[in-house]
Amino acid sequence: xxxxxxxxxxxxxxxxxxxxxxxxxxxxxxxxxxxxxxxxxxxxxxxxxxxxxxxxxxxxxxxxxxxxxxxxxxxxxxxxxxxxxxxxxxxxxxxxxxxxxxxxxxxxxxxxxxxxxxxxxxxxxxxxxxxxxxxxxxxxxxxxxxxxxxxxxxxxxxxxxxxxxxxxxxxxxxxxxxxxxxxxxxxxxxxxxxxxxxxxxxxxxxxxxxxxxxxxxxxxxxxxxxxxxxxxxxxxxxxxxxxxxxxxxxxxxxxxxxxxxxxxxxxxxxxxxxxxxxxxxxxxxxxxxxxxxxxxxxxxxxxxxxxxxxxxxxxxxxxxxxxxxxxxxxxxxxxxxxxxxxxxxxxxxxxxxxxxxxxxxxxxxxxxxxxxxxxxxxxxxxxxxxxxxxxxxxxxxxxxxxxxxxxxxxxxxxxxx
Numbered sequence: 001x002x003x004x005x006x007x008x009x010x011x012x013x014x015x016x017x018x019x020x021x022x023x024x025x026x027x028x029x030x031x032x033x034x035x036x037x038x039x040x041x042x043x044x045x046x047x048x049x050x051x052x053x054x055x056x057x058x059x060x061x062x063x064x065x066x067x068x069x070x071x072x073x074x075x076x077x078x079x080x081x082x083x084x085x086x087x088x089x090x091x092x093x094x095x096x097x098x099x100x101x102x103x104x105x106x107x108x109x110x111x112x113x114x115x116x117x118x119x120x121x122x123x124x125x126x127x128x129x130x131x132x133x134x135x136x137x138x139x140x141x142x143x144x145x146x147x148x149x150x151x152x153x154x155x156x157x158x159x160x161x162x163x164x165x166x167x168x169x170x171x172x173x174x175x176x177x178x179x180x181x182x183x184x185x186x187x188x189x190x191x192x193x194x195x196x197x198x199x200x201x202x203x204x205x206x207x208x209x210x211x212x213x214x215x216x217x218x219x220x221x222x223x224x225x226x227x228x229x230x231x232x233x234x235x236x237x238x239x240x241x242x243x244x245x246x247x248x249x250x251x252x253x254x255x256x257x258x259x260x261x262x263x264x265x266x267x268x269x270x271x272x273x274x275x276x277x278x279x280x281x282x283x284x285x286x287x288x289x290x291x292x293x294x295x296x297x298x299x300x301x302x303x304x305x306x307x308x309x310x311x312x313x314x315x316x317x318x319x320x321x322x323x324x325x326x327x328x329x330x331x332x333x334x335x336x337x338x339x340x341x342x343x344x345x346x347x348x349x350x351x352x353x354x355x356x357x358x359x360x361x362x363x364x365x366x367x368x369x370x371x372x373x374x375x376x377x378x379x380x381x382x383x384x385x386x387x388x389x390x391x392x393x394x395x396x397x398x399x400x401x402x403x404x405x406x407x408x409x410x411x412x413x414x415x416x417x
Contacts, residue, residue: 026316027056030303031077032088033070034337035063036249038271042336049323055316060084067378078102083306085317089135090302091126091379097304098129104305104314106133109321118325118343122371126300126379135304136324137342139334142358143266143297143374144197147252147273148285152179152261160287164201164231167262167290171238174261181238183260185246188394192376194264195232195393201291202228205370208295212375215385215414221407229396229403236397244398255284264289266299266377270338270354279352286354288361296358296365299377300342388413 028050034043040061047057062070067088074087083102097103110116110133116124119137127135146167148160156177158170171181184190200208203224211219219225240260243251252272254260263269273284280286288295303324305317323329330341335350340358348356365371373379375386392409395401401409 026054026312027058028085028313028316028320029058029060030086030088030320031060031062031070031074031084032303033062033064033067034088035061036247036268036272037275038336038338039268041275042271042333045332045336046323046329049326049329050316050320053319053323055319078306083308085308085313086303086305086320088301089304090300090377091373092382093378094126094135094302094304095129096383097306098134102307103129103134104307104317106136106305106318106321109133109136109318109325113322113325115325115343118345120344120366122298122366123300123342127302133321135302136321138301138303138324139330139337139339140342140362141266141268141299141301141339141377142362143193143299143377144200144289144292144295145265145267145269146287146289147255147263147265147269148287149255149258149261150283150285152177152255152258155179156261158261160285161290162287162293164290168234170261175238179258180240180254180260181262182235183251183254183263184239184243185248185251186239186244186397187246187248188390189376190248190251190265191397192390192393193266193374194235195228196297196375197264197289197292198231198235199225199228200295200297200372201289202231204291205295205365205368205372208297208372212389213373213380215381217411217414220411220414225407225410226403229406232396233403266374267338267340267354267358271336272338274336274338280354281352286357294365294368295370295372296362297372297374298362299374299379301339385414385416388416 032043034040050057062073064070070088077083089097123137127133127137152174156173158173161167161170174181196212199212207219207224210216211225248265249272251263252265252269255263256273256276256278278284305321308314308317325343327346330343330346334341340355375381378386389410392406392413396406
């Protein structure tokens with residue numbers, strides 16, 4: 001992260017500002033990038049809960065689906081010695097901020113709420129830095145979903161695919177029907193979302209873990225990885241010419257509105273369907289991406305807590321952490337967001353078929369050693385290596401790069417320090 005170095009450049013550019021004067025009333029300032037329809041509705045519920053507890057909510061929303069803009073804004077605030085109370089951070093990035101010595105210990109909230117008994121170790125370990133809680137998990141997303149408009153399938157005379165042969169057969173029929181087969185936004189993180197899902201579908205859970213988590217060089221340059229890129233190259237041919245720069249929720253809207261048949265995207269897409277009044281199993285289908293039925297790639301959203309000096313804000317911070325882990329918030333947030341609760345013992349009655357399938361598949365994948373961190377969404381690797389790999393995938397998606405050249409570039413990117 002190189003905070004000291006970045007501090008110099010920001011100061012030279014005149015971007016570092018003095019810390020703001022502490023507010024008299026207890027408040028929490030929350031930096032996040034939950035800005036699309038379903039996401040904004042979800043975070044609004046947390047604001048209501050905090051205000052009901054007498055805490056002023058100061059919203060610091062930064063648009064950008066993958067959080068790059070939010071990360072830049074956060075770095076500037078931390079360097080200015082004026083960090084927000086909490087920020088939407090996840091995966092290895094929590095450890096990176098912990099190494100900078102700027103995260104707050106929230107063990108007291110975790111102890112009072114018995115978080116260790118409510119969270120699976122795969123989640124609680126991500127929320128801790130050197131054994132202490134520094135972040136509160138908001139949810140668990142499944143990334144390896146395929147979203148389908150069944151009316152488009154019916155119009156095209158296609159069937160719901162379970163493997164890549166069936167997927168391409170359905171895509172051909174949708175294309176011949178004059179519709180977009182695959183809704184996609186040509187942004188690097190979206191490209192990598194498809195890539196990691198294809199690697200999982202082609203190679204399986206063990207191969208995914210060896211190649212994209214452990215970065216085994218033999219796996220990265222293997223025939224299986226070449227086949228993954230070949231499959232990705234074929235997928236490119238079904239994406240419309242206007243995809244470049246399109247936000248993910250606009251791609252989801254194409255499926256919602258019947259302009260496209262399918263989309264590879266995590267289950268935050270379901271929040272968009274729900275916000276549009278669509279019903280799971282009727283107006284849209286959620287199925288595991290081709291070949292990935294028995295695996296689960298996860299993306300855990302969380303709010304990391306930053307060290308604040310004002311004692312009242314410190315108390316408000318603990319109140320925020322407890323509110324995030326409350327059954328009430330975990331339920332309402334995830335119903336709106338499309339994800340599933342991070343904590344155990346949340347009633348399923350209000351959750352739809354997509355969510356309950358996700359809960360069941362997560363439990364089964366955990367037992368089968370197929371519960372895997374998402375590369376595309378910052379859960380698998382440090383930011384330097386993940387960024388280098390994302391650059392390779394983006395280049396492949398936007399050029400005539402061959403699969404053979406791609407695997408060599410991938411292996412080199414994996415060595416990034």
